[in-house]
Amino acid sequence: MLRSTATTWGVVTRLFHWGMLLLFAGILSVGYYMTDLPLGPQKLKVYALHKSVGLTLLALAALRLLWRLGERRPLPAPMPAWQAWAASAAHVALYALMFLVPLTGWLFNSAAGFPLQWFHLFNLPALHASDPALKSIAKELHETGAMLLIVLGLAHGAAALKHHFLDRDGTLASMLPVVGGRR
Ligand code: HEM
Ligand code: HEM
Known part of the structure; x- marks a missing residue:
């Protein structure tokens, strides 16, 4: 049950999926809240x-991708070819954003000349020397990437609900935290 089968996602993939979704919801809320705080x-x-949470998500994305590359993907439920293609393209884009968003945050932090620590435990190196021009590009990319992650994540979640309530094909059940698979 740890690994994915022909009909259902394994427990490890489900834990990554829903655990990271919770962390994404948290970090996005904090991201939009913190920029308006008064200096202090x-x-x-x-x-x-x-x-720190962003760096954790970056490490989790690497572990998740490694695990996923060693896994088989459950066979998709019957659906028009364009939908299967769109679903796969969305998964690839979501993986790309899971790396690009924290990496551009790290790059922004480096170009701004700020230090970087992981939960006060250890320091991380700068990805680049201080650079005001790079700083504004990285900031722009970080903000756009976060917005794309929200839009794509919501569209992908809406598609999962459409499979569950309209197509009734077990796609959502195959990823739910409880044991379930495609009928
Ligand atoms: C998956 C991980 C991450 C997500 C989803 C995320 C998301 C966000 C969001 C939504 C904002 C607010 C943007 C806005 O005001 O429009 C933000 C700002 C920021 N993020 Fe992240 N972030 C992530 C990781 C990181 C990491 C790893 C770092 C640094 C190492 C970082 C550094 C920053 C900084 C410095 C700002 C403030 C920018 C400013 O002052 O305007 N982020 N992030
Ligand atoms: C909004 C709520 C969400 C729901 C209801 C949801 C539901 C699902 C379902 C049902 C699948 C299985 C699809 C299939 O078997 O073809 C799936 C896969 C996937 N989801 Fe989500 N999802 C949500 C949000 C997200 C977010 C925010 C991300 C990324 C940040 C994400 C990333 C993925 C990825 C990459 C896969 C492919 C499996 C893997 O490699 O991990 N999902 N999702």
Whole structure:
């Protein structure tokens, strides 16, 4: 049950999927909240938390991708070819964003000349020297990437609900935290 089968996603993939979804919901909320905070120690603390959780998500994305590359994918439920193609394209794009968003955050932080720590435990190196031009490009990319992640994540979640309630084909059940698969 740890690994995916022809009809259902394995427990490890489900844990990655829903655990990371919770962390994404948290970090996105914190991201939009923190930028409006008045300058001060409280703001620095919230920024540090955002960065630590973001680095955690980057490491989880790498582990998730490695696991996924060693897995078989359950056979998709019967659906028009364009839908199967769109679903796969969305999964690939979501994986790309899971890397691009934290990496552009890290790049922005480096180009701005800020230090970077993971939960006060250890320091991480800068990806680039201080650079005001790069700083604004990376910031733009970080914000656009986060917005794309929301839009694509919502469209992908809506498609999953459409499979469940309209097509009734077991696609959602194959990814739910409880045991379930495609009929
Ligand atoms: C998957 C992980 C991440 C997500 C989803 C995310 C999302 C966000 C969002 C939504 C914002 C607010 C953008 C806005 O105001 O329009 C933001 C800002 C920011 N993020 Fe992230 N972030 C992630 C990881 C990181 C990492 C790893 C770092 C640094 C190492 C980082 C550094 C920053 C900084 C410094 C800002 C503030 C930008 C400013 O002051 O305008 N983020 N992030
Ligand atoms: C909004 C709620 C969401 C729901 C209801 C949902 C549901 C699902 C379902 C049912 C599948 C299985 C699809 C299939 O068998 O073809 C799936 C797969 C997947 N989902 Fe989601 N999802 C949601 C949000 C997200 C978000 C926000 C991300 C990325 C940040 C994401 C990334 C993925 C990926 C990459 C796959 C492919 C399996 C894998 O390699 O992990 N999902 N999702």
